[in-house]
Amino acid sequence: xxxxxxxxxxxxxxxxxxLSLECTxxxxxxxxxxxYRQAAGRGLQLLFYSVGIGQISSEVPQNLSASRPQxxxxxxxxxxxxxxxxxFYLCAxxxxxxxxxxxxxxxxxxxx
Amino acid sequence: DAKTTQPPSMDCAEGRAANLPCNHSTISGNExxxxxxxxxxxxxxxxxxGLKNNETNEMASLIITEDRKSxxxxxxxxxxxxxxxxxxxxxxTNTGNQFYFGTGTSLTVIP
Numbered sequence: 001x002x003x004x005x006x007x008x009x010x011x012x013x014x015x016x017x018x019l020s021l022e023c024t025x026x027x028x029x030x031x032x033x034x035x036y037r038q039a040a041g042r043g044l045q046l047l048f049y050s051v052g053i054g055q056i057s058s059e060v061p062q063n064l065s066a067s068r069p070q071x072x073x074x075x076x077x078x079x080x081x082x083x084x085x086x087x088f089y090l091c092a093x094x095x096x097x098x099x100x101x102x103x104x105x106x107x108x109x110x111x112x
Numbered sequence: 113d114a115k116t117t118q119p120p121s122m123d124c125a126e127g128r129a130a131n132l133p134c135n136h137s138t139i140s141g142n143e144x145x146x147x148x149x150x151x152x153x154x155x156x157x158x159x160x161x162g163l164k165n166n167e168t169n170e171m172a173s174l175i176i177t178e179d180r181k182s183x184x185x186x187x188x189x190x191x192x193x194x195x196x197x198x199x200x201x202x203x204x205t206n207t208g209n210q211f212y213f214g215t216g217t218s219l220t221v222i223p
Contacts, residue, residue, distance in 0.1 A: 034211070043199070044156070044213035059210070090155050099203070100146070101211055103155025 002027035006091050006104035013111055019064075019078040021107045023091030026072065031093040033074040034101065035066055038088040050074060086111045115139070116200045121218040124194075130187040132217050134200030137181045143204045145176060146211070147185045149196040156199060156213070159185065190221045 003026045013019060025031050035047040046059045048066035056066050063082060067075045074091055091104040117135040124130040136145065144163050148156040160167055160174045162183075167174045173186040187194055199216040 036213070043215040044150075046210060046212060049210060088153070092155070098158075098161065099144070099205060100158040100161065101148070101156070102158075106153070106155055108153075 002093070002095075002102065004091060004093055004102055004104045006089075006107050008107060009105060011107060011109045013081050013109065015083055015111055016080045019076070019081050019085070019109070021076040021089055021091075021109075023074040023076075023104055024072055025074075025093045028072070028093065028096075030071055031096075033068065034092040034094070035074065035076050036090045036092065038090065040087070044090065048076070081109075081111045083111050085109065115202050115212070116214050118198075118200055118214060118217045120215065121220070123220050123222055124187075124190045126192060126221050126223050127189055130190040130194065130219060130221070132185040132187075132198050132200075132219065133182065134184070135182045136200070136202045139180050139202050140204060143202045145174065145180075145183050146201045146203060147172070147174065148199045148201065148213070149194075150199065150216070151196045159198075190219075192221050192223060195219060195221045 006023045033050045036044045037047050038044050048056055048058055050056050050068045053068055053071055064078050089107045092101040094101055115138055144161050146161040147159040150156040159171050160169055162174045162176055176183045197216040197218050199213050201211055203211055
């Protein structure tokens with residue numbers, strides 16, 4: 001069966017520090033992968049999606065970037081965090097049959 | 113951007129049916145209607161989806177109007193564990209595979 005994992009689960013970082021959130025999927029190949037962010041009390045905002053290795057589409061211009069170095073690995077990064085980067089970050093992959101999204105456990109980032 | 117409109121919040125008595133509406137007046141012919149829910153501090157969970165026919169599964173029923181401009185998610189016997197934010201999303205299968213979530217409806221099931 002397919003599984004998706006994100007880490008770290010919780011992160012507290014100072015403004016201006018770098019960020020790396022990692023997501024891996026098991027049990028499937030060549031999945032479409034997604035990064036979403038949810039600010040406190042808000043809906044989910046699509047940040048990046050990827051349809052294959054090295055293929056990244058950005059939805060919102062910001063100081064975040066994404067990379068897909070391997071088929072089942074999706075990384076969200078920043079060189080210098082802003083206060084506004086605080087939020088709940090969710091990685092997801094798309095099931096091939098019904099097109100539904102399967103989400104990871106989420107990574108809660110607090111920038112101080 | 114989300115192409116759906118949902119009420120921000122609703123209450124429902126435990127054991128009663130919860131009917132969550134969604135407007136998608138600009139839906140295209142090839143766009144499906146998906147419903148997800150998000151329990152606090154967790155990732156969203158898929159509930160159901162449909163194109164134009166009504167759909168039912170073990171979790172819920174989806175009623176889509178004939179003109180497809182609106183739909184209703186029905187939880188037939190709401191329990192306290194159904195308290196969550198419910199998202200209605202329209203998505204075509206040929207647009208690069210994006211899911212755009214709006215702000216959803218916060219459903220509170222009252223004992």
